[in-house]
Amino acid sequence: MRPVATTTQVEVRRLGADEIGAHLDGLADVLADCVAGGASVSFMAPFPHDEARAFFEATAAEVERGRRLLLAAFDDGRVVGTVQVILALPPNQPHRGEIAKLLVHGSARRRGIAQLLMAHAEAEARAEGKTLLVLDTVTGDAAERLYARLGWTRVGVIPGYALYPDGRPCDTTVFWKEL
Numbered sequence: 260m261r262p263v264a265t266t267t268q269v270e271v272r273r274l275g276a277d278e279i280g281a282h283l284d285g286l287a288d289v290l291a292d293c294v295a296g297g298a299s300v301s302f303m304a305p306f307p308h309d310e311a312r313a314f315f316e317a318t319a320a321e322v323e324r325g326r327r328l329l330l331a332a333f334d335d336g337r338v339v340g341t342v343q344v345i346l347a348l349p350p351n352q353p354h355r356g357e358i359a360k361l362l363v364h365g366s367a368r369r370r371g372i373a374q375l376l377m378a379h380a381e382a383e384a385r386a387e388g389k390t391l392l393v394l395d396t397v398t399g400d401a402a403e404r405l406y407a408r409l410g411w412t413r414v415g416v417i418p419g420y421a422l423y424p425d426g427r428p429c430d431t432t433v434f435w436k437e438l
Contacts, residue, residue, distance in 0.1 A: 268334050268335050269332055269333065269334050269339070269370070269372055269375060270332070270333045271330055271331070271332045271333075271375055271376055271379040272330065272331060272333065273328060273329070273330050273379070273383055274322070274329045274330065274331055275322065276319045276320070276322045276323035279315060279316075279318065279319040279322060279329060280316075280319060282331060282338055283312050283315055283316065284308075284312070285331075285337060285338030286311075286312075286315045286331065286338055286341055287308055287311035287312040287314075287315055288308070288311075288338065288364065289338055289339065289340060289341055289362050289363070289364045290302075290306075290311040290314060290315070290341075290360075290362055291306055291307075291308055291311045292364050292365050292366075293362045293363075293364075293365075294306040294311075294424050295424075296365050297423055297424060297425070298362070298397075298424070299397050299421050299422065299423045299424070299429050300360055300362065301360075301421075302314075302424060303422070303424050303426070304424035304425055306424065315329075318343065321347075324347075325346065325347075326345070326346055326347035327343055327344065327345050327346060327347065328343060328344040328346065328380070328383050328384075328387070329341065329342075329343050330342050330343070330344075330376060330379050330380055330383065332363070332367075332372050332375060332376055334367060334372075338364075339363065339364045339366075339367035339372060340361075340362060340363040340364065340367060340372045340373065340376050341360065341361075341362050341376070342358065342359075342360060342361040342362070342376040342377065342379075342380045343358070343359040343360045343380075344356050344357070344358060344359075344380050344383060344384045344387070344389075344392075345357040345358075345359055346384075346387060346389070353388075354388070354389060354390045354391055355389060355390075355391045355392070355393065356384045356387070356389040356391070356392050356393075357392065357393050357394060358377070358380055358392055358393070358394035359394070361373055361376060361377065361380075361394075361402060363376075373402070373405055374405065374409065377405070377406075377409055381436070381438060384438060385438045389438060390437065390438050391435065391436070391437055391438065392435065392436050392438060393433065393434065393435045393436075394406065394411070394433075394434050394435075395417075395420070395431045395432065395433045395434070396431065396432055396434070397421075397429050397430070397431060397432075398416050398429070398430035398431060398432045399430075403432050406434050407434075409436075410436060411434040411435065411436045412434060412435050412436065413432060413433075413434055414432075414433040414434060414435060415432070415433060416430050416431065416432050416433075417430065417431045417432075417433065418430050
């Protein structure tokens with residue numbers, strides 16, 4: 260199933276550390292909504308809003324140090340999605356980045372926002388001199404189908420790699436893409 264065309268109101272922007280602070284509640288709302296919806300994105304239920312804010316405060320520090328990029332999708336000024344590009348990797352991997360935390364609020368799904376965020380993340384990674392990206396996602400999830408549709412190459416599945424927020428184990432699929 261293909262996503263419905265995104266509305267013209269959705270804008271994706273790369274946020275600087277100072278801008279992240281101005282959008283902490285919106286970013287935290289997206290993360291908390293995804294965890295509440297069962298997304299395996301590193302956090303366990305119950306997941307309070309203040310912990311989601313703390314995650315993005317830590318992310319802002321990483322952005323400030325140039326170790327990470329944070330992009331956000333806005334619909335009429337409201338944060339509806341986000342994705343990160345991890346830039347800080349070992350010295351023998353300066354050409355590589357990692358996609359992390361592609362999140363879209365449940366109320367904004369099926370509008371092409373995740374695809375829009377990924378296109379911007381790839382462009383920003385390329386602008387930072389990255390020629391290779393990697394990511395991992397829950398096996399069988401809609402995101403896995405999205406990445407395959409966007410030209411990412413599936414490496415394989417790691418069984419029981421992570422947990423859903425309710426504690427059940429989930430398998431993880433690893434992908435790569437040359438830019």
